Amino acid sequence: MTIRTAAPALAAALLFGASTPLAKALTGSIPPLLLAGLLYLGSGLGLGILLALRRSMSGAATSPLTVPRQETPWLLGAILAGGVAGPALLMTGLASTSAASASLLLNVEGVFTALIAWVVFRENASRHIVLGMLAIVAGGLLLSWQPGSLRLSAGALLIVGACLCWAIDNNLTRKVSSNDAMLIACIKGLVAGVCNTGLALAGGDHLPALPALGAAMIIGFLGYGVSLALFVIALRLLGTARTGAYFSVAPLFGVVIAFGMWPQAPQPAFYVAALLMALGVWLHLREHHEHEHSHEATEHSHAHRHDAHHQHEHAFDWDGKEPHRHLHRHEPLVHKHPHYPDTHHRHSH
Template sequence: MTSLRRGQLSGFAAAVLFGCSAPLISTFTDSGSALSIAGLLYAGATLALAMVRLMKRRAKDESPLQRHDAPALAGVILLGGIVGPVALVLGLARLPAASSSLLLNLETVFTLAIAVLVGREHLGKRGAAAAALTIAGAIVLSDGSLGGANAAGTALIALATLAWGIDNNLSQRLSLRDPIQIATVKALGASLPMLVLALVLGHPFPPATDCAGLLLVGALGYGLSIWLDLLALRDLGAAREAVIFSTAPFVGGLFALVVLRDSFTLNLSVAAGLMGSGVVLLLREEHSHCHHHHALRHDHRHRHDPVAGNFHHEHEHNPQQLDGIDINQPFWHAHEHDHSPTAHAHPHVSDAHHRHPH
């Protein structure tokens, strides 16, 4: 499986898990405060990711977080785990559901804009058309109405989506590190402050059975979804990941229809057509041209193939780096390595090795 296809599958899986979590969470909203519910969701994510880390132990084919990753990691925790959810909770209290759903689509817009304008990622004509179609589908799904919106509520939702847009781009830069480690630290860093704040402020917590349900939803819809989303960010870049993840509202609508027995709507069928067309366009996109690579030294997971070779990872190894590895077979591992300056042409996306001018 190519890294492109692997990233697409990881992104869709993340969107499915997160999309299904939204209608499930809506069934718990009357059982406790928004802050305690959000804290429990991230606590479930932390528990699930910690269990996965224990089962995987220390992965030799992944690069762990390093000291110089601390600023980006702090930004991910602060913006994506705390500012975004708190602004969302405050905004939802001031806006009707339809206008809130519409404004939440700004996350895709912010993620794309930051990735292309600041992160120098490339999104071709097909990619841009796919983004437009999926965003249009999300707008149709959320009724496309800002009726009842007020300035304070709109600003808070916009702040939440901007925080998540920055979070997505920072997470893409961190995605060369061990995704399980990143996701665990993020979930723990988000859950503890919200749970402590809810306790200090005396917010009501759901009954024990509802707490268990929220922990389970958080484990799947937040924990595993964050992990899979980091894998997609690594292989696709933030812009293409945003297009794929923007299908989550449709997944949530479909889940509510099939599992929760919500009524079928015309908006759902129109959104399905728009988003389906966008996904097909994105899957068929191929970007290839002659490009230059500058000298680079970094540490991340990469693959060696003794038969097919590798465009970017032909370098020498010391015995410790190959300990326990059959070098006659394709293998993955992680270590610090150098990239020599080179120029070549092949299909690529805006991953860590292909952020260059176009």
């Protein structure tokens, strides 16, 4: 695996990790559930504006912004699990759980994501990937661990439930990851934002002052919207378990940024956690998976280049620009080359 292949997942982790300390600065002026709703709304609205600008600049040649009907149940399930149920369980659990315990428990998401990908969706897992995942999760646990902080209470179980919801979201989103990443992230942000903001306002919360409102929307656009679009691209390139592992380094980025905002000397555990996470990323980058495999005939639409998997003619005048998107057919193919569980390599072993 190369840094270029892993870059979208690591960039998504960096943006999401940065959003945590930035959003924390707003918690005094915006109630938690309302803040979650505004962050999602900011992501959806911001990406919606980018989609409109992209479409206006591309002109008539732009493909329709749609999700195939047969894939909408996957997208709806991802939105309900990760955008509605997950935040609701988290906010309810946080009411009776310490911040330290919550931070520690949130690392379970990466474990659940990988387990569902490996057990339910039969995604390939090599020794390097499993060991790398364990190192990254161990680093995350160490990063948020405080002696005596973990209590198995009802609130803690709710947070674990939220992690399970986000893990389901990650795996279901992979099913639609071949579609426009910005569109998928926009839809998820808008639906989750409307649901969470509506629940908060119905519960008696009030919209904050304009500066805080604008800050929440901008943080949401970058930390949730752009981050999620990159996450979808990573799912397309790497599969769910590998993307989830890279995304699990987000807390490390968050802590580093928090040190910059609120200067303090890092504890020794921080350096050990950073080394563990770096080891995990290195193990993933060292993965080499190659064997003879077959591709069944299929027809779909996604952004692509004319590589070994895309040797087809066009039924329209093509200007030669790549990548480009259109409905295309893959003929049956058997070959051997290094690969990962991306859009075209979801085969069994």
